[in-house]
Amino acid sequence: MSASTALLPEYIVVVAVLVTMIAAMIRRPGGTVASWVALIGILGALWATIDLWTMHIHPAVFFNQSLTVDNYSLFVNVLVLIAASSTLLLGWTGEREHEEFPILVLIAALGMMSLGMVGNLIALFLGIEVLSLPLYVLSASHRTVLGGEAGLKYLLLGAFSSGILLFGLALVYGATGTMNFVDFASSVNVHSPLLAAGLMLTLVGLLFKLGIVPFHMWVPDVYEGSPMPVTNFMAFGTKVGAAVILLRLLAYGFYMSPQDWGPALGYLALLTMIVGNLLALPQNDLKRLFGYSGIGHAGFLLIGVAVHSVVGAKAMLFYLLPYGLAVIGAFAILTMMGTDKETVTISDLAGMARQKPWAAALFIVFMFSFAGIPLTGGFVGKLYLLQAALFAHQPGLAIGLVLGTFLGLGAYLRPLQAMFRTRQGESNMAGWNVNWSHVVVLVVAVVGTVGLGVYPTPVVHWVSQSANFFWLH
């Protein structure tokens, strides 16, 4: 299979970036041509991905093993493209989204897609940077005080973590003498402490992007200050990118020495699940709440990596989908509520159940999926993670998962309770703004969330196909 066939989704996105730039240049002020072009590009890449999937390809490596196309990378493509299209659709009507908005979203999506398929250290670093750089810009794109703070904080801390990551990669290269993940395991130095130190620094850089405690400090501030669609993108897309590269790096390069990294990741997962959900409890700002809940969910995802088994890989890959669908649904409702406002607080939700019953019902579905209530996708995802933890004889992780879920339930029930409160005085649903693009996102999100909860079989099948790479060492 040639590179142009296997990498067609990425090529389409690259072409879409260029065409969107031209479209943004020649468009009328206020027009949506650039967004349309970007959306068509994303849908084209999605089509190409699904087409590749149906061809039942064998894993293929390109460009000196720097990119691997297999079912895993294709599944990641689908997740990232869902995140990118939802971001575009949520930012469709925002007058303050600039014409550069779709281009930057596409570039960040390209970085996330490449993270699903990287096979060597250079590609890893470049993927992380291609993902991060547009997001630094996007998070500050509203030029408000909070937005500036978010952008600067994200840039500085992100640059710092990139430095640590680069140092780690250099040490790994120094210890093994090779850049390719698959060659690490066969290197003579597989148990060298220098390699362990390099791996530790590399993991710190990647866990920062994932938002794992204790590298989580930036998450709530950046989520709070960023524009709503961008927060949605960071909560879904960045988590997908960071989680899948973590799994790929460890499962390809370090499967011979899981005792070096497995326990550390396990303890961090435990800490993150508890701390993230605990800190989500007292939040009044919904974006901050989703920020902390995103930290908690990153902890759940990390279980799948830490247990180092094919069951764990499957569970993590599956969990990304219901989590992401709930994220885009919840952010669609927040965007509809406050297109002009920077953020939505819990007290803004008061009276929503009476005035906007449909939106309130959908919001409840998404919150239930976050919390892991049965008949939503989140429940099935948590079930698989629990199974993975128990199969790996890690009862501590299982207990942490349950505890974190309970704490999270409390955090997610607070906004729901506020929705049923009657509001004194003037209604705040005046700024309610519904566009077809929001409706599309909402429909996809709710169908996906409930569908995954009721009939997850097909997705489970796809996930086990894409986690197959585990056996191909």
Added chain:
Amino acid sequence: MVGIVILAILAISASVGVVTARQPVHSALYLVGNILSLALLYLMLKAEFLAAAQVIVYAGAIMVLFLFVVTLLTAGKEERELPEDLPGQRIVAGILSVIVGGVFVALAIKYPGPTLKAPLPSHFGDLTGIGRLLWGPDFIYLVAIAIMLVSAALGVLVLNPPRKRRQQEAEAREQRAESKASPETTRKEREGTGS
């Protein structure tokens, strides 16, 4: 080996100077020292092109830009530092980083990586070799960096838009504020007449 150690010590002490210097100009000059010692390190590793590029691009172009910005922005300003929220955090951070760095150095000395036994490929480190790599097997990295630079250029546009667009945005915001305000006022008026 001795040369590498000397250059490494030079580079590290220069970068410590970058962080600790009070005056931005001093920081910039320390950075020049750091860049030059790195360039010499590249030379010792037989990467001549990288060394030349390091000197020309970083020390030549980027540092000049830095110095311009520094002189424009901070000329004649004596800035006092703000008091810190956590007193003593710098000292603690310094001690910790020295310990971590010491551990890494000890690890690297005690457990060195595999030594390269193969001879260097032809044209290693010179312009031809770099060009063949970048436009051959490593072309994909060049593309990735190109896309990254596109997003950086766009970032400048987003964060620092031309004045014309800024005006347009301000007008649009005012219009929206007016259209928002009008229904509310009419409703208030109606309430007023009703009571």
